[in-house]
Each structure stands twice: as structure tokens, then as C-alpha cells.
Amino acid sequence: MIGIINGEVYDPQNGINGQVRDIWIEDGKIVSVSPPLIPPKVGGETPAPAGLSNPAASPPWLGGTEGGQIIDAAGLVVMPGGVDIHSHIVGAKVNAGRKFRPEDHRDHVRSRTAFTRSGSGYTVPSTFMTGYGYAEMGYTTVMEAATAPLVARHTHEELEDTPMLDMGVFVTMGNNHFIMKCIRDGQREKARDYVAWLLGATKGYAIKIVNPGGVENWKWGRNVGELDDEVIGFGVTPRQIVTTLAWINDELGLPHLPHIHGINLGQPGNARTTVETIEALEGRRAHLCHLQFLSYGGEPGKSIRSGAEPVARAVNQHPNVTIDVGQVVFGEATTMTSDGPLQYRLHKLTGNKWLNDDVEGETGGGVVPMQYKRNNPVNAVQWLIGLELFLLVDDPWRVFLTTDHPNAGPFFCYPQVIKLLMDRDYRTEMFAGINRRARRGSLLPELDREYSLYDIAIVTRAGTARALGLQNKGHLGVGADADVAVYRQLDNKEAMFAKPYLVLKDGQVVVRDGHIVREHQGRTLYVAPPYDPGIEADLRAHFEECYTISFDNYPVAPEYLSRSEVIPCA
């Protein structure tokens, strides 16, 4: 048994807001949480933790060290391990980004240690560096935000190669030929069975929608701009794709929500179509990702202005919706997305190199390196919009911290974003240093709100775990996975969250003082919803007609995953 005792605990899922608790761990799970057994102030009697057989009477585990069985966390902040709801860390497009950007690797190298392997990369780090980097920040679960079904096998190979984290994969479906044909033919039950089959076949975790219909139209040199535009060759609309997949998500009882990257990402004026997308859901639950990139005011073709206010209002008015921000961090980034036409546009805007990809009958994508500069009026407005969303969305349970790594900035910049949210003076100082034109008329100086440690625990773990339907993550109650981050109390919140005192994964100390002390392999989390096996005959024909790979070779077999956990559907 391991005890983390006397810590100041932030566990919003269980309503614990800085109270001192002892947390007891056995076999990788939390088995007991109680007020301190040995109170920080001497005197008085403290009841033994529930579920322990009079532990005070059997003290051999007391007085151990953190390497042993007792971790004295007096004066330290204890939180569940971080849960990232949207990041691009593994798979074909991430690997394309690595190959495409040798300059990203040349100057950023991590040497081998007694506990860790070597690696390289800054915005697109290698698998080992990614796992270590997240763990060293106190994160223990990360969701890969997009994989094309056809290349899911590659994604799982990289998942197997990424240490320290439990991970799941969102599977792109917003431009899938089979689904669009079903919608065109009014066969949504067939689409539902296909989605269930596809998630099981790819060992995926959730439905991902990227620029619905727009990626297909890009194959014809076009895009979509409105929810009711037509997808060439299918006669369906982005609205139909979104609403059908949201219906399917509910029908299958998937643990997460349909994860939506809407239309017009990056385009001035897209705040309007984002609000329309929220309204189009008609109360169905959904998650809208990296909403900063989708909250732009102004007119198409003109310069970007903030559209955070109307978007935040729509989010506040629609409790069925959660969002993550995709906060811009000044510095190097690599944009990578299934949104093919967006990447072409970015290439044209920046003049930076561009990689385009097409995944037969399923989706497409691209990669473009990026640098966000304080002095650049567009980048500065993007930075402002992200912070405005964080501060204008009232309910922290529905707005989550991401940088859409590596699109708006690398994940290891999260502590800087936390400082921006918690420290208004730091925000003011940063604001003074950005492009003057971007500052004009900005809402930010009026927004006094500062996030508390409790709020941070929600937007980085409790809320994300809840939105993902991960019942054993994001909290420290009995039965939770023993993924725990222990931080020193520092005034500088960036320093505090950049270097945890300790991180435990599955009940083992894996990070001490911000450095890996033990390599640990996490699990792949996936869903396996039931479906009508009658669909397989149709699919076999579809594969023979349309695919370069045979139906039998397509699914990722369970044996392919060395450590996995099936998350149940409702």
C-alpha cells in the first residue's frame, strides 16, 4: 500500500477543494481517501481511513520514504493526473510532420538516461520524448485527436511506442464515403452500424469530425463555407453529417461525445458558422475542439477580429456542448490537420512549406510549419481570442485547456497558459507586449477573472475526464486509477505546473522533481460498440469496389495492442 498523506487535495469531481486528505493506493487503484490520519496539528483523534483494518495499529508502513510506502505531501498540492482531451502525438500525420521538419529535430535532443531513452523534436517530438514530456508535467492520459481509419494501424504502433501515458484515438469520419452514401440514401441505421464496426475495427475511442464535407470537396479543389453547402458527388451537407454522427454517438452510447472541428476553421467571420453549428445540434451533446481557431469575427477575406463573445455566449447557452480552446502560444508550432483545404490556405498565407495528403475514400490532410509572433496582428488576435474564450465561458466543466498540440503551440507550454489564467498581472504584462493594432478594442483588459487551483484541476483533468466518459480518470475517489500529480505551492504558477514534485502512474512513482525516474507503459483505451453483423456483407462489397486494402486486412486485431482497456458504452 502507498499513502500520499497530509496533501492539499484538489479533486473537483469529489468536491474536494484544497482540504487536507490522505490518499491510499493499492494495485494501481485508489482504495481509500480520508482526512489525515496523523493531522498536521498534533492532538485530537483521527478516524482510520475507511477500508483499512485499523492502520494505526499496524504501523510498519509509516515512516517510510516516498520510494517506499508513505509520501508526506504536507504543504504540497495533490491533483489527479492530467487528462488531455485533444492533442496530436501519434500516427501517420504526426510522423509526416517529423519527417517534414528536420529543423524541428536538429536542435532539440534529449539524451538517454538510466531511466529513459533518447529522443528529439520540439513541436513534433519523437514518441519517447512525447511520453516523457507529458509525464514530467503531471499528465497521465492523452487523447490523440485524429487518425484516419485506414492508417489506424500505424497510430497504434506509435501508441505502443509512447511510454508513460494511457491513450485513446479519435477516428475521422466527417468525410467518409460510406457514411455520406448512407446519409444520402436515408440509411442512418446502416451508418450507425458502420460507425460501431469502424470504431471496433480501428480500436478507436471516439467519432471525430473534421471540416465535414469540406475535405471531400477539397479533392475537387473546393471547400464548404456554409452548413447547407453540398458535398460534391454525394448531395449531402455538413449539417447532415454533423447531426447524423451526433445521433449515432447517442445511439451507440459512446463514452465521449462526437468531437467536432467545424467548417471554416481559420477563416475570418467563422464565429457565425460556429454558432450555427452549435444550434444545428438541437440539444444533442457534442464537443467542439480548439474553438479559438473557430471564433473569428470580421468578414471573409478581411483581417481577423475577435468573435469570442458571440461564441462564448452560444456555449454558455447550450449546456449540451463542451469545448477546448486551442490556445495560441507565441513561438514555434507545426499545424497538422485532416482539414486539407485549410492547410493549402495556410501555405499560401505564410509561404511556408506544405504537405498535402489524401486518404482514399475517408479523409485527407496536410502539414504546414508555423510561427506565432507577438508582433503579428493576426497571431496576437488569435492569442487574445483563446484567453477571451477561457474567461468568457462561465462553466469550467465545459471549457478545457489545450493548445491543439502542435497546431497552436507545443503541449509543454500548458504551464504558461495556466499562469495566464491564474495570474491577471501576468496577463496584463503579456498583453502590453503584443501587437498594438490587436490590442485596440480588445476585451481582455476588462476580464478580471482569475482561475483558482480548483478551476485548473477542472479544465486540465476533472472536466476532460468527465467529457471523455473516463470514469476512473480525473479524480481521486475510491476506485480511480492511481494517476496522481503532486506539485509544490509556488506563486509562479508556470514554474509550479512545469515541474511536479512527484507524479504517480498506476500507483508507481514515475516522475520526481520534474524528471522521469521510472519508465512505465500505459494502456490503449478503446470502445467496441455492438453492431448488426449483417453490415459486413455490404462492407466487403464496398472494400472490393473502393479500397486498395482488403476487408479482412483492414481491422486492427486486438492482439496488436499489448496493453489495452475497453471502455464500456452506455
Ligand SMILES: [Zn+2]
Ligand atoms: Zn487538433
